[in-house]
């Protein structure tokens with residue numbers, strides 16, 4: 204490996220890194236794609252839903268060949284109480300053609316995507332950990348790997364090493380994430396016959412459905428998901444690391460409590476757990492985004508906290524940021540200038556894209572999920588909402604006007620009084636409306 | 638359908654290095670840590686405090702490389718790096 208020189212080295216073969224390597228290789232530059240796993244995807248999990256638009260910008264009609272699970276035509280939101288559930292759902296046939304999004308499994312998907320970058324000419328260097336960035340004063344000039352003679356040099360290093368970005372940290376562009384800027388998600392892939400999944404979720408053929416779960420789970424503020432794959436279900440839950448620190452509950456016990464919920468247990472009944480997994484999700488949002496470029500480097504995807512937690516979008520932000528970093532690298536190559544002055548164009552491109560705009564819109568959400576409020580939002584309010592609806596629907600001779608009053612009282616009490624309900628309402632409205 | 642953590646970890650393919658990629662920097666810090674949250678927050682039960690030996694054991698070969706302990710140890714007392722290239726977990730679904 205010694206003395207190898209590349210135009211660009213990309214660290215991490217997730218959606219961000221692979222999108223960057225693909226873009227650069229297509230332009231004919233010499234690019235290395237380094238991944239620590241046995242193969243791309245080996246270390247990666249997500250919910251997960253893959254979106255069409257941002258990947259299509261890179262590979263037109265990719266869905267005709269990519270390994271995808273089901274086309275999502277229906278999305279549901281369930282507010283779970285102890286023994287009750289408030290449900291909303293939206294189904295639209297138009298989501299089928301052109302497809303809007305699909306469920307997927309990362310081991311298959313990431314391998315396929317990386318194979319596209321390889322076909323375009325990217326040099327795969329897998330089973331290799333980048334242990335540090337090589338620097339000449341402050342310019343990044345290459346990477347040190349855990350291989351023998353493992354130093355590699357390049358004009359630009361693109362850092363796409365995911366949420367545990369040890370490389371981003373080593374640049375000191377950001378301090379370590381705070382425990383409230385990340386969630387830990389644990390997940391199981393549960394197998395069931397294809398037909399059983401279709402019957403239980405009201406689906407045909409390759410149609411798919413997603414269910415987001417919110418509510419009280421083992422006394423933790425958790426956000427869960429249950430997604431349909433071809434012949435498996437993806438069931439998981441994310442809890443804020445700061446919350447995990449404080450409550451003495453094991454992450455997989457939170458998952459167990461969801462599995463026992465009457466609405467969930469019958470959907471997964473008879474299934475076999477094929478895989479257990481866990482991963483962090485960056486949830487700091489807009490205000491946690493670090494500087495995106497410097498002399499000889501750019502940073503993308505999860506490593507730069509580019510996740511829109513409200514819409515559970517991450518892979519698409521990763522793909523777009525990787526593509527934009529790739530395009531900036533190509534422009535820098537043509538100019539022969541790899542300094543911050545040129546690479547800062549990546550920052551400008553991100554600012555002009557949906558990545559920046561969407562994260563900015565929801566910048567208030569992170570503080571909304573701060574300790575006190577998150578308990579209200581995920582625990583007390585859902586519980587009271589369900590109770591209020593139960594009371595409204597129960598025909599027991601109590602006049603509807605009295606019922607409505609009682610319902611309002613329930614919600615007010617859950618929020619901690621009128622003012623707090625108002626404050627939470629305004630804060631929530633602002634957080635969602637930017 | 639609930640499973641033990643052992644059954645769960647059994648579903649993941651591991652290639653364990655003979656050297657731990659997780660190191661407790663100072664066992665005295667664990668000794669003085671009141672809540673020992675690492676005994677709870679780890680999704681694969683890597684950390685366990687032993688009263689008799691006065692130390693935290695590290696079952697690094699069970700680690701699913703999520704990074705929670707890196708951020709959640711209140712004293713940043715866990716030195717956390719990735720396993721060597723190709724070692725550690727390999728998912729089959731993801």
Ligand SMILES: Cc1cc2nc3c(=O)[nH]c(=O)nc-3n(C[C@H](O)[C@H](O)[C@H](O)COP(=O)(O)OP(=O)(O)OC[C@H]3O[C@@H](n4cnc5c(N)ncnc54)[C@H](O)[C@@H]3O)c2cc1C
Pocket residue numbers: 214215216217218219220237238239240243244246247248249250251252253254331332333334363364365366388389390439482483484503504505506509510515516517518519521719
């Ligand atoms: C439970 C869960 C559910 C999610 N659900 C969704 C969803 O439904 N839809 C969605 O769009 N997004 C979802 N996300 C978010 C999404 O998975 C991420 O935003 C996305 O994967 C980020 O891509 P990335 O390329 O930046 O990082 P990653 O996908 O994490 O890729 C980083 C890569 O770098 C490698 N690497 C790291 N360090 C090194 C090193 N030093 N040397 C070599 N290689 C290294 C890693 O092995 C990895 O392959 C979810 C995430 C989780 C955890």
